[in-house]
């Protein structure tokens with residue numbers, strides 16, 4: 060039985076091109092970037108730099124921005140949260156007592172890195188002037204991994220309210236999925252994960268204003284991030300972006316990321332008619348989501364909580380979300396259930412744990428129909444049809 | 447899918463409730479949102495009575511019920527022996543079937559590794575007495 064994969068918001072189904080590029084890197088190049096003078100090392104370096112460019116293009120970022128690679132969004136947010144704290148070493152911008160604002164919709168990885176480092180972290184529910192007052196750092200969800208809602212407009216408004224604050228975006232669900240203009244958003248940095256838009260796992264990073272990146276304290280110290288090391292004296296650190304990328308990067312994944320960025324850009328800005336029946340890929344996925352949501356709404360005992368972008372979030376009356384997910388799993392359908400790494404938000408909404416189906420361009424209408432068929436039978440199967 | 451008996455037990459538990467005067471032990475399954483309260487009346491190292499209450503998935507509810515059924519009347523040591531064998535069953539390890547009793551309905555969980563923590567939730571109360 061071929062599994063139906065409806066958990067693309069956790070990690071998207073991968074592009075064949077991205078998998079091939081990663082594999083080919085190790086088969087044909089396999090050299091560390093930056094230091095080697097031989098041809099393959101130069102090839103690796105070129106690939107890494109081309110990928111930086113492709114990522115910048117995907118966010119319409121100009122020359123005032125750069126890309127710092129990390130393992131993904133989580134590490135990128137930790138890099139900023141940690142790196143911004145002023146220290147005697149000269150790095151950092153704000154003190155530990157600075158007011159940091161994140162939105163209630165935040166994924167745990169946009170909450171914990173801040174709470175670990177700062178004493179005054181506000182989880183804003185409305186993002187009004189009162190909540191934002193005197194905020195020095197603001198980091199907001201780009202697209203919610205719970206509701207699929209796109210918060211671009213809200214981010215722009217926050218930027219207007221707080222022109223001086225350092226403004227970041229958790230773009231884990233955003234980059235590669237929506238048209239982004241980082242300048243118009245007004246963001247100083249944006250964290251992303253390649254695996255969320257068809258690239259391999261283990262690669263992501265920051266799209267960040269060079270001026271801000273200059274001030275960040277590196278999360279890691281070691282090779283590749285330093286120009287000169289002596290026995291006694293102070294080390295001479297490399298320039299950004301290398302200064303913030305100590306150690307050997309996941310270069311195969313970076314080669315894969317390049318392909319995913321290229322395909323996503325084409326998906327977002329051109330039609331991809333060979334694979335998709337109509338419209339842009341975004342339209343195609345939205346249409347599938349609409350069908351899924353409509354079908355769920357018609358099913359007795361099912362409550363649809365949100366349906367946007369590639370995400371439908373719902374509950375089945377009388378059946379715990381994990382039981383819903385288990386029944387679907389037994390029928391070969393992969394969905395996610397529980398707190399979705401956004402417990403404060405689900406509690407705030409009064410929803411509790413939920414079931415999330417998240418689709419991508421690789422899904423089909425036939426799959427949606429099969430999914431709906433099973434959902435319809437769940438309450439009978441669990442013996443709660445009369446609840 | 448789930449064993450019929452497991453489902454049935456989750457839907458119609460026999461030991462759901464409270465014991466007045468007994469401080470409940472609160473167990474949380476953070477990633478699922480399960481919340482189970484376990485009431486154990488213990489005297490002289492023996493479990494005289496037990497009840498549970500709360501919300502959760504079919505597995506955590508059924509397992510709480512089987513847990514109470516299995517440990518009431520046992521000494522704490524015997525009860526721990528039961529939970530050890532039960533855990534082994536859930537984790538697909540070799541276990542002593544004789545010690546499991548009615549809780550064998552939970553065996554189907556052994557092929558759902560991500561659900562082991564649901565099945566073991568109520569059991570943790572023994573370590574928290």
Ligand SMILES: Cc1ncc(COP(=O)(O)O)c(C=O)c1O
Pocket residue numbers: 068069130131132133134166168169200202203204229231232252263400
């Ligand atoms: C909104 C959001 N932020 C952050 C993350 C964390 O991403 P990663 O696990 O790739 O670091 C995710 C993915 O789970 C997410 O959906």
